[in-house]
Structure formats: structure tokens, C-alpha cells
Amino acid sequence: MSPSLALALLAGVLFGTGVVLLLSRSLVRSLLGVILMSNGANVVYLIASGRAGRAPIVDGKTTPPIGEGGIADPLPQAMVLTAIVITLAVTAFTLALAHRAFELRSSDLIEDDVEGRRAHDRAVANDLSDSDYRDTSDPYSVDSKETDVPHTEELGPAPAEGVSR
Amino acid sequence: MNFQYDHLVPLVVVLPLVGAGLTVVAGRHTLVQRLVSGTILASVVAISFVLLYAADQHRTLTVRVGGWPVDQGIVLVVDRLAALMLVVSTVVTFAVMLYSSGRGLSSDDEDEHDGGAPLPIFHPTLLVLSAGVSTTFVSGDLFHLYVGFEMLLFASFVLLTLGGTKERVRAGTNYVIVNLLSSIVFVTAIALVYAATGTVNLARLAVRIPELPESTQLVLQSMLLVGFLIKAAVFPMSAWLPDSYPTAPAPVTAVFAGLLTKVGVYSIIRMQTLLFPGDRLDNLLMVLAFLTMVVGILGAVAQADIKRLLSYTLVSHIGYMLFGVAVGNVAGLSAAIYYVVHHITIQTTLFLVTGLVELKRGTTSLTKLGGLAQTAPLISLLFFVPAMNLSGIPPLSGFIGKVGLLQAGAERGTPLAYLLIAGSVITSLLTLYAMSRVWSRAFWREPVEPLPGAQRSKLTLGVVLPTVMLVLFGLGLTAFGGPLYQITDRAAATLQERTGYMTAVIGQEGAP
Numbered sequence: 001m002s003p004s005l006a007l008a009l010l011a012g013v014l015f016g017t018g019v020v021l022l023l024s025r026s027l028v029r030s031l032l033g034v035i036l037m038s039n040g041a042n043v044v045y046l047i048a049s050g051r052a053g054r055a056p057i058v059d060g061k062t063t064p065p066i067g068e069g070g071i072a073d074p075l076p077q078a079m080v081l082t083a084i085v086i087t088l089a090v091t092a093f094t095l096a097l098a099h100r101a102f103e104l105r106s107s108d109l110i111e112d113d114v115e116g117r118r119a120h121d122r123a124v125a126n127d128l129s130d131s132d133y134r135d136t137s138d139p140y141s142v143d144s145k146e147t148d149v150p151h152t153e154e155l156g157p158a159p160a161e162g163v164s165r
Numbered sequence: 166m167n168f169q170y171d172h173l174v175p176l177v178v179v180l181p182l183v184g185a186g187l188t189v190v191a192g193r194h195t196l197v198q199r200l201v202s203g204t205i206l207a208s209v210v211a212i213s214f215v216l217l218y219a220a221d222q223h224r225t226l227t228v229r230v231g232g233w234p235v236d237q238g239i240v241l242v243v244d245r246l247a248a249l250m251l252v253v254s255t256v257v258t259f260a261v262m263l264y265s266s267g268r269g270l271s272s273d274d275e276d277e278h279d280g281g282a283p284l285p286i287f288h289p290t291l292l293v294l295s296a297g298v299s300t301t302f303v304s305g306d307l308f309h310l311y312v313g314f315e316m317l318l319f320a321s322f323v324l325l326t327l328g329g330t331k332e333r334v335r336a337g338t339n340y341v342i343v344n345l346l347s348s349i350v351f352v353t354a355i356a357l358v359y360a361a362t363g364t365v366n367l368a369r370l371a372v373r374i375p376e377l378p379e380s381t382q383l384v385l386q387s388m389l390l391v392g393f394l395i396k397a398a399v400f401p402m403s404a405w406l407p408d409s410y411p412t413a414p415a416p417v418t419a420v421f422a423g424l425l426t427k428v429g430v431y432s433i434i435r436m437q438t439l440l441f442p443g444d445r446l447d448n449l450l451m452v453l454a455f456l457t458m459v460v461g462i463l464g465a466v467a468q469a470d471i472k473r474l475l476s477y478t479l480v481s482h483i484g485y486m487l488f489g490v491a492v493g494n495v496a497g498l499s500a501a502i503y504y505v506v507h508h509i510t511i512q513t514t515l516f517l518v519t520g521l522v523e524l525k526r527g528t529t530s531l532t533k534l535g536g537l538a539q540t541a542p543l544i545s546l547l548f549f550v551p552a553m554n555l556s557g558i559p560p561l562s563g564f565i566g567k568v569g570l571l572q573a574g575a576e577r578g579t580p581l582a583y584l585l586i587a588g589s590v591i592t593s594l595l596t597l598y599a600m601s602r603v604w605s606r607a608f609w610r611e612p613v614e615p616l617p618g619a620q621r622s623k624l625t626l627g628v629v630l631p632t633v634m635l636v637l638f639g640l641g642l643t644a645f646g647g648p649l650y651q652i653t654d655r656a657a658a659t660l661q662e663r664t665g666y667m668t669a670v671i672g673q674e675g676a677p
Binding site for chain 2: 003022027030034037038040041044045047048049075076079082083086089090093094097100101104105110111113115116119123
């Protein structure tokens with residue numbers, strides 16, 4: 001089997017552009033990237049199915065050969081159909097998600113994880129207020145907490161002072 | 166037609182799907198929904214136990230769907246590993262279903278904070294998730310495995326973004342994109358496998374792949390591995406998990422933590438033993454296992470929220486299972502399977518108990534909790550047992566699994582294996598540290614006044630009972646550790662010899 005160069009190049013271009021779009025912070029762009037890559041995968045199935053042939057309709061008595069002069073390999077076609085349907089559903093769901101994100105924040109940019117960001121900021125600022133080694137005498141006493149540490153820091157999502165997010 | 170155990174196999178997928186349809190129709194009647202999904206999941210649990218008995222005592226069960234010949238149609242295969250996974254996954258799903266029903270949320274509950282999301286879609290989606298998970302376990306066909314993955318992924322997308330709150334949409338976005346990427350890698354890998362071998366049937370592939378040139382095998386194996394490793398949340402590809410899981414409602418996080426990553430682990434076990442025998446990528450997997458364990462648990466230690474902490478321990482303990490697979494001998498596989506069973510149960514239980522804490526005190530933040538041992542002794546007990554189990558305190562099941570892994574590693578005896586042994590002991594210690602940190606902050610110190618405006622509700626029997634049930638099931642894994650370990654030993658032996666699976670599927674070609 002010698003695969004078609006045009007199809008291979010097409011799959012490569014689709015995957016490449018898909019990866020570039022996927023790296024974007026915008027959800028819609030990422031979705032476009034996913035769609036392009038899915039189509040790239042579908043083209044790979046076309047390559048995998050080998051030479052084109054007649055429509056794979058058999059009468060059940062004779063089995064024509066698959067490939068040149070015979071029928072096209074029907075199995076990858078069935079798989080691609082399934083993959084296309086799944087991509088359609090993915091697109092619908094992600095668009096709904098992007099719309100909801102836009103409703104909530106008037107933007108569809110993917111945000112950082114707040115908690116992860118806070119842990120990172122605390123590490124950079126060397127802020128030990130929440131650690132077990134903050135007060136060696138009695139780390140879990142509620143009293144020591146009230147005297148040692150300002151309360152505000154623990155209630156809100158505000159990071160340690162001097163660190164911009 | 167005589168009854169054969171094989172006839173039961175499709176039911177584990179079909180019944181939940183039928184149930185999903187019925188519960189959609191009964192969307193306005195919460196009681197009917199609960200009855201339907203309760204009955205369906207209970208019967209699936211029963212069927213799974215029967216399948217386990219049959220697969221263990223008799224033979225590997227196979228079904229050719231629609232009567233198509235092996236190479237054209239889909240084959241369902243239930244061997245010991247698949248049956249064992251089915252049993253644990255359905256038990257866990259059943260318990261979570263009971264738990265979420267027990268919370269008694271009505272469909273017009275407006276509360277967006279802790280899972281009071283629109284209920285009509287919860288039961289159907291959970292059932293589809295269950296069907297998807299079962300599909301991946303019983304599938305004997307690579308493309309069918311992909312379809313199973315997509316089924317459970319779509320259900321998980323919906324469950325994760327229940328209610329569509331700001332935080333859940335943010336978490337859902339990351340989750341959706343990462344998982345779609347892994348699906349694309351997987352589906353492309355399947356295309357390449359088909360191009361190289363002309364089949365996607367696992368048993369046929371087991372014969373044909375070893376005949377391929379070494380470099381082709383390497384490409385196929387690494388592409389499939391990348392897809393599965395993302396799903397299993399192994400270290401370099403694990404950042405999506407602690408980011409997204411904690412925002413979901415407690416029962417949803419519980420079922421995700423139990424099942425979704427383990428489906429990836431199951432696929433890795435299946436692929437490494439059946440399709441790519443030999444130790445081609447074992448060293449790479451060992452390094453990944455080591456990094457997953459250590460990096461994951463260091464992340465857990467830094468967290469200030471119980472749900473996030475548990476999500477990081479989840480990532481970390483995936484490393485243990487990968488350890489067993491990477492070591493690759495029968496002892497390692499057996500210990501890995503035992504560890505999967507143990508971990509599904511324990512991790513789900515811990516998330517459910519955290520849900521109880523959240524119900525009781527309205528928060529899961531370690532800085533705002535305190536004195537639960539005094540005010541809620543039952544919750545404390547329910548947390549303590551699985552927490553110690555997760556850390557691997559003898560004689561609990563976590564200890565049994567870890568000792569099995571250490572022995573397997575020593576049996577392999579390479580320097581990398583000894584590094585892994587050291588890593589897993591350190592991880593176990595740090596897990597104990599993380600758990601005792603939760604214990605001393607949330608449960609031991611003086612009671613903290615609940616924040617004004619924090620949502621609190623009374624615990625009902627409906628939520629406590631399923632949690633108790635799962636804790637007891639976890640203890641059962643310890644009490645019946647011997648017989649269970651014998652089953653996993655036999656499962657690992659069949660995985661290692663490979664021929665049983667192949668003859669079960671291909672050998673019956675000529676049969677009527």
C-alpha cells in the first residue's frame with residue numbers, strides 16, 4: 001500500500017494549525033484547534049483505509065477484494081463516521097460552554113486556577129502564615145492564630161501583600 | 166437456547182443506557198428517577214459479581230455483538246481483570262447514586278454552591294457515565310474502547326459543569342480541552358494501528374503487532390500510551406486533575422476520583438500486557454511512576470483545602486499503579502490490580518466523607534474547620550478509617566497493596582526498581598503526613614465558630630448510610646484480602662501468558 005502524499009500533507013497541516021490554535025487562551029480558538037485536529041485525525045483514517053475502490057456494497061454471496069479494482073475498505077469509513085459524530089457533539093458542548101463563560105465574565109479567556117495561584121504566590125513571598133511551622137509552640141491553637149496572624153488573610157482570596165496577580 | 170454466562174455481558178452496558186432513557190423521561194418525578202436508577206445499578210452490581218464468579222471459576226467470557234465475525238464486528242470480552250474492575254466500579258457508582266439521592270435535593274433547588282444543581286439530568290448522566298465505564302472494561306476492540314471513553318467523557322463534562330457556575334465553567338473548560346486532546350491522540354493512534362495491522366480487534370492485534378518492525382511498534386505504543394497517560398493523570402500530564410475535580414459537587418468528585426483515572430490505568434494494563442508484551446518502555450514508565458508519586462504528594466502537602474488535598478493524593482497514588490505495571494512481572498501486575506481495586510474504593514469514600522464535612526460545616530477549607538472530632542464523632546470515624554487505609558497503615562488494604570508492590574519491585578531488582586521502592590515508601594509517609602495534617606486541623610483542634618452565612622444542613626441517614634457502606638466495603642477488601650489477592654494473582658497470570666485471551670476470542674471462529 002502506498003499512501004497518498006497529498007492526504008498525508010493535508011493531515012500534517014491540519015494538525016499543525018490545530019496545535020497552534022489550541023495553545024491560545026481563548027476557548028473558541030481552542031475549540032477551532034480541536035476541530036481542525038479532529039479533521040486531521042479523520043484524514044489519517046482515509047490514508048489508513050488504503051486505495052480507493054467501488055462502494056463497499058456486497059450481496060452477501062461473493063466477497064469482492066478490497067482495494068484497487070475491488071471495493072473500498074468499509075471499516076475505516078465506519079470509524080470515521082463515528083469520529084465525525086463525536087466531533088459534532090464536542091463542538092456543540094464546547095460552544096455552549098464558551099457561551100456560558102461569556103455570559104458570566106464577558107470573555108471566553110481561560111482563567112488561572114485561583115487556589116493554585118494562591119499557593120504559588122505564597123511560595124514566592126515565602127509566606128508561612130498557613131503552614132504547620134508558623135508557630136512551633138502550639139501550631140493548632142486558635143488563640144495563637146488570632147494574635148500572630150491577621151485574620152483577613154485567611155478569609156478572602158487575597159494573596160500575601162506585595163505580590164501582584 | 167441454553168443459558169450461558171456470556172449472555173450477561175452486554176447487560177452491564179445496556180441496562181444503564183436503558184435506565185438513562187427512562188430517567189430522562191421521568192425527569193419531573195424525582196422519586197421515580199431514584200427508584201429506576203437504584204434498581205438498575207443494583208442489578209448491574211449483581212450481574213458484575215456473577216460475571217466475576219464466572220470469569221474466575223470457569224473461563225473468559227466473550228460475546229460477538231450482532232453475530233458479526235471477529236474481524237468485522239465488535240467483540241466483548243470479560244476476563245478476570247475486566248470482571249474485577251466491573252465489580253468495584255459498579256459498587257462505587259451504586260454507593261454514589263444512593264448518596265446523592267440521600268441528599269434529598271429537589272429538582273427546583275436553586276442552591277448553586279454544593280451541587281444543588283438541576284437534578285433531572287443528574288441521574289441520566291450518572292447512568293451514561295456508568296455505561297461508558299463498563300464499556301471500556303468489557304471492550305475487546307480498540308475503536309470500541311475509544312467510543313466507551315467518549316461516552317464517559319461526555320457524561321463527565323456534563324456532571325463537572327452541573328449548574329454552570331463561574332468556578333465550574335472555568336474548571337470545566339480546562340478539563341474539556343485536555344481530555345479532547347487526549348482523545349484526538351488516541352483516535353489518531355487507532356488509525357495508525359489500523360494502517361499497520363488492518364484490524365482493531367485486541368486479540369488479533371496481540372498476534373499481529375509483535376510481527377511489526379520494532380520502530381513501528383515503538384511509535385504505536387508511545388502514541389497509545391500518551392493518550393492513556395493523560396487520562397490516567399500521570400505526572401507531566403496531571404495538572405488538569407487537581408484543577409478541575411474539587412469544584413464539582415461532592416458525589417460527582419467522588420465518582421470521578423474513583424473511576425475516570427482508573428479507566429486510563431486499566432487501558433494501560435491491558436495495552437502493556439496484551440498488545441505490547443516485553444519491556445520496551447518499562448524504564449520510562451518507572452521514571453514517570455516515580456515522578457507522579459513524589460510530585461503529586463508534595464502538591465498535596467501544600468494544600469489548604471481537603472478536596473484539593475485529596476485530588477493531589479489521587480494523582481500521587483496513580484503512580485503506585487503505574488509502578489506495578491512498569492515492573493511488569495506477575496507479582497507487579499497482581500499488586501497493581503489489587504491497588505486499583507483498593508484505591509477506587511478508598512478515594513471515593515474519602516471524597517464522600519469530605520462531602521459530609523461540607524454538608525455539616527459548609528466548608529472544606531482547613532483554616533476554617535476545627536474540632537470535628539468533638540462535634541461530629543461519626544464523621545471523624547468515617548474519615549479516619551479510609552485516611553489511614555490510604556496511607557498504608559497495617560493491616561489495612563493499602564498496606565497489603567503497597568507491600569505487594571515493594572516485593573514485586575525487589576523481584577525485578579534493577580536500580581530503577583529500587584529507586585521506585587524508595588519513592589513509594591516516601592510517598593506513603595508523606596501521605597500519612599498529609600492525612601494527619603487534615604486530622605489535626607479539621608478534627609482535633611478547638612472547635613471553630615462556623616462562618617456567618619456558611620451553608621449548613623443536617624446530616625440524614627440517606628447520606629451517612631452509603632458512606633458507611635463504602636467504608637465497610639473498603640474494610641472488606643482488607644478482611645478478604647487473601648481471597649482477593651488470589652484472584653488478582655490469577656488475573657495477572659492470565660494477563661502475562663496472553664494466550665487465554667487470544668484463544669477465547671479467535672479460537673471460537675468456527676463455532677456456531
